[in-house]
Amino acid sequence: MHFLRYQWEPYLSYGQLFEFEKNKVVYHQGEAGRGIYYLKNGEIKVTLLSDKGDERIINMVPPGMLFGEHGIHGEPYLTSGTTTCPSLVYYFSDDVIATICRKHPEAAGIYTDSLIYKFRTLAEIIAHLDSPVEQQMAFYLLKLVQENGNASMNQTAFAKYIGTSRITVNKIIQKWKQKGYIELHKREIIIMNFDKIRAIASNPHMD
Template sequence: MVSPFETDLKWETLLKYGTRQFVKAKTAIYKQETLGEGFYYLHKGLVKIVTSTFKGKDRLVNIVVPGQIMGLQTMDQQPHFTTAIAVKNAVIYHFSCTQFLETLKVQPELLPLLTQTINQKMRILLTAINMKALTSEEQIARLLLNICDDYKNHEVPLTQQELADCAGLTRITVYKILKAWKERGIIEINNRTFVVKRPDMLKPPHLTANTTRPV
């Protein structure tokens, strides 16, 4: 079965039905508790999806890479239960419910695709809930592996600061973790990207959780 996140070429042919928007880095695309109408397709850039806890802290739910869609939970025109923030400058396409119905007339197989994507989002949400019990090192490892899996290669186009922003950790914490991994030959740092040389070492039981647990 084709993954719902491997359909970027199909979506590219349908972008004319959406509304193109440019979003600067660190800008919210949509916010938690605001009313939504439709969903978004990420054409370029990187977006993090967070949710606010009752203590007012943001928790990372997902990282969206080009070719993926977000904001599906408001297809029923209900409030967003997450916030989407551009980590890098992003180009997105917004599909209103009306626009999506027009798209379905051209590409009716997108309806089951949308259902698959919603199911995938629910699995991601369950994974994010479990992230709370992970150490800082384990969180970074999980984040890198997820991005590698989505990009279908082991090069992660993020700076240390962007990685820290995605994970909700300090830059110093991320720097110490990456430095240790580089010394062990697990990753390679090239300018504004990371290359995961030994992805197996970022999975249990190989990963050594030697950092403090997040507060």
């Protein structure tokens, strides 16, 4: 994902800048798309609501990334995007995106790469839905660190990532902490033994 970050910066002058407070919804799953967004500052929590009404966090968007890419040309948003802290967000309508791509052909490639990455992320989430909880936790922890450089997330949010209870998440985190696989610092989970966490992500029985 690192190669995608900040690639959209040259086109920010075309967008509209909005300031969002914490816990504000930028776009809703299922509503007709109005365009795409770029996170200048802050953090966006991307969630997916199942047919049963269960909400799962599927991504945490760091600054420098596009999001809501699927909401173009009136297509419904596949997820919801909500701020986790005060955030600065640029909005680009369909017409504006068309103008950017006409004047800067390389922008179309950046948008396409970002869209493909998001669909791949969604596919990974679906592929892990039936995995054991500990395996899912290891997978998402590695994913968060790889994408954002850290795993800054409280246990309630982590539970929503996995679709399980906070108690279950806490039990596994305490087990990993005891074994020296991770350390906890305020809201952040710090991986101390990447090999062990990778092994659990690949095969939960290797712990």
